[in-house]
Amino acid sequence: MIALALFVVLSVQARDVTYEQNNVYVGVRAGTLLVDNMGEGRDVSFGAMFGIKFNDAMGIEFSYDNQFNGMFGTGWSTDAYQASLLLYLPATQQVQFYFVGGVGLYRSSYNYWASDGWDDYLISDTEYTDAGFHAGAGIDIFLSPNVALTLDGRYIFVTEDAPGDNTADGLLATAGFKFRF
Helix, strand or coil: CEEEEEEHHCCCCCCCCCCCCCEEEEEEEEEEEEEEECCCCCCEEEEEEEEEEEECCCEEEEEEEEEECCCCCCCCEEEEEEEEEEEECCCHHHCCEEEEEEEEEEEEEEEEECCCCCEEEEEEEEEEEEEEEEEEEEEEEECCCCCEEEEEEEEEEEECCCCCCCCCCCEEEEEEEEEEE
């Protein structure tokens, strides 16, 4: 993803980077969380974001994502509340690359199910709320002056006392849309 982003930046001719653009946005995104210690570890993620871009180089973003996996007899989900700093690279009016990093509060729940041959029943329901941080990069591709396709990859680091080797650490890869107003 980073190599593709660099290729696009180098292949697009730079234009005047001082342009008028709205600085407040809301957005939605969806993707997958590749969890480090959970076997198959591919989980679905849906989220929303609110951001403010202070200038051409810096902005902040507040986001909520829900990652979940109900496979293999374990129902697992994490609600991620993140505050991020975005640092933008010099770009064109249509393409903007950024680095992202910040802190978050991660609330995870694990439901373990068993079956008696006839019915499934819950044998364990545990919840954890832990602080963590994240770091990554992304790209905004503007489809119009106020609508951007956003591709984002960030690694989430969480210290969690989850059962077994379970952890919420992993790579969150998403695609979505930002709407500026």
